[in-house]
Amino acid sequence: xxxxxxxxxxxxxMRKAVAIFAGVSMLSIASTSANAAGTLAGTDIVNVAQxxxxxxxxxxTVDSNPVTIKVDELLDVTTASSNTGDVVTSPAATxxxxxxxxxxxxxxxxxxxxxxxxxxxxxxxDTTFEQIVLDTNDNGVYDPGVDxxxxxxxxxxxxxxxxxVTVFVLSTIPAGAADAERAEVGLTAxxxxxxxxxxxxxxxxxxxxxxxxxxxxxASSEDSGFFIIQAAQITLVKSAAILDPFSGNQPVPGATITxxxxxxxxxxxxxxxxxxSDDIPSDTTYTPASITLEGVGLTDSDADADAGSFDGTxxxxxxxAIPGGQTRTITFQVTID
Amino acid sequence: xxxxxxxxIATFAALAVPGIAIAANNVALSxxxxxxxxxxxxxxxxxxxxxxxxxxxxxxxxxxxVKYKNVGSAPATDFSVxxxxxxxxxxxxxxxxxxxxxxxxxxxxxSLSALTYTRKNGEIRPALLSDVTHVKWKFNRSLSVGSExxxxxxxxxx
Numbered sequence: 001x002x003x004x005x006x007x008x009x010x011x012x013x014m015r016k017a018v019a020i021f022a023g024v025s026m027l028s029i030a031s032t033s034a035n036a037a038g039t040l041a042g043t044d045i046v047n048v049a050q051x052x053x054x055x056x057x058x059x060x061t062v063d064s065n066p067v068t069i070k071v072d073e074l075l076d077v078t079t080a081s082s083n084t085g086d087v088v089t090s091p092a093a094t095x096x097x098x099x100x101x102x103x104x105x106x107x108x109x110x111x112x113x114x115x116x117x118x119x120x121x122x123x124x125x126d127t128t129f130e131q132i133v134l135d136t137n138d139n140g141v142y143d144p145g146v147d148x149x150x151x152x153x154x155x156x157x158x159x160x161x162x163x164x165v166t167v168f169v170l171s172t173i174p175a176g177a178a179d180a181e182r183a184e185v186g187l188t189a190x191x192x193x194x195x196x197x198x199x200x201x202x203x204x205x206x207x208x209x210x211x212x213x214x215x216x217x218x219a220s221s222e223d224s225g226f227f228i229i230q231a232a233q234i235t236l237v238k239s240a241a242i243l244d245p246f247s248g249n250q251p252v253p254g255a256t257i258t259x260x261x262x263x264x265x266x267x268x269x270x271x272x273x274x275x276x277s278d279d280i281p282s283d284t285t286y287t288p289a290s291i292t293l294e295g296v297g298l299t300d301s302d303a304d305a306d307a308g309s310f311d312g313t314x315x316x317x318x319x320x321a322i323p324g325g326q327t328r329t330i331t332f333q334v335t336i337d
Numbered sequence: 338x339x340x341x342x343x344x345x346i347a348t349f350a351a352l353a354v355p356g357i358a359i360a361a362n363n364v365a366l367s368x369x370x371x372x373x374x375x376x377x378x379x380x381x382x383x384x385x386x387x388x389x390x391x392x393x394x395x396x397x398x399x400x401x402x403v404k405y406k407n408v409g410s411a412p413a414t415d416f417s418v419x420x421x422x423x424x425x426x427x428x429x430x431x432x433x434x435x436x437x438x439x440x441x442x443x444x445x446x447x448s449l450s451a452l453t454y455t456r457k458n459g460e461i462r463p464a465l466l467s468d469v470t471h472v473k474w475k476f477n478r479s480l481s482v483g484s485e486x487x488x489x490x491x492x493x494x495x
Contacts, residue, residue, distance in 0.1 A: 045370075
């Protein structure tokens with residue numbers, strides 16, 4: 001390059017030429033962009049040095065020989081669970097989804113083989129593997145019938161450098177899984193070109209024509225998501241108190257029986273739409289408007305908003321959604337015929 | 338004047354086609370690029386070898402060596418050597434620190450600490466090694482007939 005700082009007065013035409021040349025250089029700088037994964041595989045690094053000096057007949061510029069080096073493909077991948085914390089599920093549930101993000105952290109376009117591992121040790125139970133599904137519409141949510149079912153070797157996701165794909169692993173929860181138990185499900189992504197110890201080289205297998213070299217991730221990455229069972233059980237305890245017409249407690253005709261039902265929920269889950277009902281015993285007559293819940297009287301009508309009802313043969317109290325660890329006490333009265 | 342302009346045009350034509358040395362020069366210039374390869378020796382120590390690579394990986398450390406020699410019959414005055422950095426290479430300094438650099442594609446020159454870099458959003462900050470686009474050595478004396486030397490700088494594959 002001509003050294004402008006020491007050059008004598010320049011003709012205006014040369015100034016123009018310098019300006020154009022500088023403009024071209026700026027363009028090439030603007031297009032300089034390296035992604036996080038580094039220079040793209042297959043890029044040629046060409047180095048040319050230039051010397052300039054004043055020869056006997058004026059300024060001379062000399063170019064050196066060009067040295068061309070090709071950038072190899074680095075094979076790198078990361079897998080990360082997309083679920084924040086454990087995913088709540090219940091025994092015998094099907095199509096239970098765990099989400100993962102697979103990112104090509106290498107510098108070339110690469111396909112990845114996906115495998116799910118539902119048989120991890122160290123957890124409380126194993127789920128039954130259903131499918132791996134690719135988030136085809138890229139919305140981060142499993143859409144049955146829209147997202148594509150993954151089949152190894154057939155539709156291995158092909159990712160550009162820095163590109164990610166969301167992957168869903170679908171599981172069936174065993175019926176025998178108990179409350180608060182956890183299950184670990186792993187997803188592994190492996191570069192199709194090859195994997196192994198960092199530095200392992202696959203000659204001429206790289207994107208762009210160079211070699212493919214295993215990077216620091218080993219070109220294989222696994223992460224796990226977790227299911228947790230949230231279930232609840234209910235126990236009902238029934239007791240009876242008799243008050244006879246003589247202020248005693250003999251079960252004689254005309255005596256009033258007060259039944260008490262205590263519903264106790266246990267577990268970490270919630271029982272939804274919980275309804276407690278009880279048949280009126282034969283040879284007894286229900287005492288109208290005698291239902292109470294937590295000591296508060298309820299009506300017998302099923303048509304009103306309150307929780308209690310009597311349909312002629314049984315009383316019923318709709319408790320709604322009751323989380324584990326609570327009790328509800330219901331009473332009603334009958335008289336002995 | 339006309340003759341002079343033609344000569345400048347010829348010079349820029351030569352720049353546009355790198356690698357084709359002008360036959361009528363009297364300074365020979367050669368470029369070599371080496372990569373540092375770490376090799377574990379049997380005694381457990383790590384040795385760094387310089388290799389002339391065909392291929393490299395992002396993160397590899399490169400050593401650029403530019404050799405010059407006046408092979409002509411007259412001294413070359415106002416002698417300077419410029420190496421534009423390949424796009425995929427981040428500048429990592431020279432061995433002697435005698436260079437000047439440009440961070441704007443060769444428009445302005447100076448020692449790195451004296452330069453500023455204008456970001457796309459207009460912010461101006463001190464120039465960093467990674468901003469360097471060109472490295473240049475200016476000799477404040479003429480290169481006498483037969484004299485030679487080499488210039489070394491380091492870079493990292495982005």
